[in-house]
Amino acid sequence: MKLKALIGLAAATATLFAAPVRAEEIVLKVAHFWPATALSQQKILEPWCAKIAVESDNRLKCQIFPAMQLGGTPAQLIQQAADGVADIVWTLPGYTAGRFPSVEVFELPFMTHNAEGASRAAWAYYEQFGQKDFESVKPLAFHVHDAGHIHNNKRPITRMSDFRGLKMRAPTRLTNRMIAHLGATPVAMPMPQTPEAVSKGVVDGYVLPWEVIPTMKLHEMTKYHTEMDASQPSLYTTFFTIAMNKARYDSLPDELKKVIDANSGADFSAAIGRAWDESAPAARQQAVDRGNQFHTIPASEAAEWVKVGDRLAAEWVKEVSGKGYPGQEMLDTARALIATHSAR
Missing domain, CATH: 3.40.190.170 (Bacterial extracellular solute-binding protein, family 7)
Structure with missing residues (x-):
């Protein structure tokens, strides 16, 4: 009996003083x-x-x-x-x-x-x-x-012909191709490199959504902003x-x-x-407050711009289909999914 009591006391003492087991962080x-x-x-x-x-x-x-x-x-x-x-x-x-x-x-x-x-x-x-x-x-x-827009320091872009002679930064392969179709010379670079490229004149402008611009202080380096009419789909996104x-x-x-x-x-x-x-309205307002110049491409003039998108889409379908992807089905499905979920 004494032995059992001693064993019980030892067990209780061990339990009392044992460190709690914590799950791994x-x-x-x-x-x-x-x-x-x-x-x-x-x-x-x-x-x-x-x-x-x-x-x-x-x-x-x-x-x-x-x-x-x-x-x-x-x-x-x-x-x-x-x-x-x-x-x-x-x-x-x-x-x-x-x-x-x-x-x-x-x-x-x-x-x-x-x-x-x-x-x-x-x-x-x-x-x-x-x-x-x-x-x-x-x-x-x-x-x-959010919707990507056109920003530059050379001149207001009010029509597609205004892109001629401009060097424009864009982030990815397709946005660079879009810039080329619009008439400018595309310059591919990641977003963090853009402020230095703008300040040194390596590029005349860039395409970006509004949210990024104040974060990188680009609204302080840019004079002109061009947006599509709000009734139109976004010029581009990433x-x-x-x-x-x-x-x-x-x-x-x-x-x-x-x-x-x-x-x-x-x-x-x-x-x-x-x-x-x-985030877009407040970010855009910072460019407004600096007195930067804005231009909107009206819906009545958007058809010429949309043709650029149609040509790029056809090129993309042909290209990825050649790599074994179901290009047209992918394009049609993406458009249908965007329409379905954007209507909610």
């Missing part, structure tokens, strides 16, 4: 090319990271590396996710020209009406046509930005992804995979697009 390295003050980090990444922390009981946390702090260039981000240099990246697939042909369709001119609807459509389109292109990573979201390293995701316990999955996909994609839509 997992820190995800999240990399992107914007400055830390940009909408992308403050309105999207930071709230997303806070949400997965709460839903995982603080077992999932983020360490965010803005402005390429993990090294490399914006064009290398998608490979950094594939290789595990970063656990999660936010980038443009189009920065690596030709690697993700399936999703280029969203960057054709006059495809979208708003970023929210087009971003929800982008996820649905990826599920049907893009999974092979993105098999090296685990996509968490696909989205587009396709983005937030993608995760597959091995990092696969290594998570099932309950933490569920947290990531619950905060990925169509709803997350649409929320990012909505944030871009909502």
